[in-house]
Amino acid sequence: MLFLETPSNPLTEVGDVRALAAIARARGIPLVVDNCFCTPALQRPLELGADIVVHSATKYLDGQGRVLGGAVLGSHKYVAETLQPVVRYCGPTLSAFNARVLAKGLETLSVRMARHSENALAVARWLEARPEVERVRYPWLESHPQHALARAQQRAGGAVLAFDLKGADDAARKAAAWRVVDGCRLLSITANLGDVKSTITHPASTTHGRMPIDARREAGIGEGMLRVAVGLEDPADVCADLARGLAG
Numbered sequence: 323m324l325f326l327e328t329p330s331n332p333l334t335e336v337g338d339v340r341a342l343a344a345i346a347r348a349r350g351i352p353l354v355v356d357n358c359f360c361t362p363a364l365q366r367p368l369e370l371g372a373d374i375v376v377h378s379a380t381k382y383l384d385g386q387g388r389v390l391g392g393a394v395l396g397s398h399k400y401v402a403e404t405l406q407p408v409v410r411y412c413g414p415t416l417s418a419f420n421a422r423v424l425a426k427g428l429e430t431l432s433v434r435m436a437r438h439s440e441n442a443l444a445v446a447r448w449l450e451a452r453p454e455v456e457r458v459r460y461p462w463l464e465s466h467p468q469h470a471l472a473r474a475q476q477r478a479g480g481a482v483l484a485f486d487l488k489g490a491d492d493a494a495r496k497a498a499a500w501r502v503v504d505g506c507r508l509l510s511i512t513a514n515l516g517d518v519k520s521t522i523t524h525p526a527s528t529t530h531g532r533m534p535i536d537a538r539r540e541a542g543i544g545e546g547m548l549r550v551a552v553g554l555e556d557p558a559d560v561c562a563d564l565a566r567g568l569a570g
């Protein structure tokens with residue numbers, strides 16, 4: 323199979339779903355898309371040619387930090403013949419309570435994702451103007467290398483952005499990143515994302531901490547990079563919180 327996250331975690335790289343679907347089709351293999359960051363409110367990979375879509379429903383499908391869950395979507399044939407037998411006999415089924423919570427979460431999905439995107443763009447633009455920041459990665463910024471592609475296949479940018487801090491070397495960049503994290507009072511320090519509350523993560527020491535440093539560097543995940551999943555607060559409050567650490 324071809325498997326991709328788009329936008330990717332934490333770099334927000336955008337994969338061309340239509341082009342990858344054509345490559346996969348030509349080779350007779352399925353294209354699987356992790357649609358966590360966008361959710362179906364902002365991006366519909368099956369309509370773009372993907373065969374299977376996966377979600378950590380723990381993230382924006384719930385969107386309120388309440389339950390763990392997941393979703394796998396595809397054609398009726400795939401669901402009936404491939405997915406359902408595994409789900410039925412191997413047991414990865416939702417509890418009734420989690421299913422109910424997720425169903426309630428879906429009722430507000432499109433409204434939440436629109437506001438997450440609006441807030442994230444405001445925070446991304448504010449970060450881009452800060453002298454301590456080397457680079458901001460967010461698909462809805464004109465400076466994003468795949469901005470045009472993102473606009474062609476997404477309805478908005480989503481909640482997640484990443485930014486790199488300036489510093490003379492890895493140690494200085496890491497110290498700067500940790501200072502920002504330590505300065506936060508409003509943002510939750512957690513490797514999770516997909517909550518009403520904004521969350522901040524240092525990928526190099528958490529989500530991607532087990533990658534060898536060379537592989538991490540090659541992927542572009544630097545010691546001075548921070549990922550923010552922008553929540554539904556007033557974005558001015560999020561910026562004020564980040565400013566505390568940046569100023570330090």
Ligand SMILES: Cc1ncc(COP(=O)(O)O)c(C=O)c1O
Pocket residue numbers: 327331356358359377378379380391392513514515
């Ligand atoms: C894009 C993406 N996919 C999948 C996951 C994994 O989620 P889970 O642990 O709920 O399977 C994450 C977690 O951060 C993620 O960001």
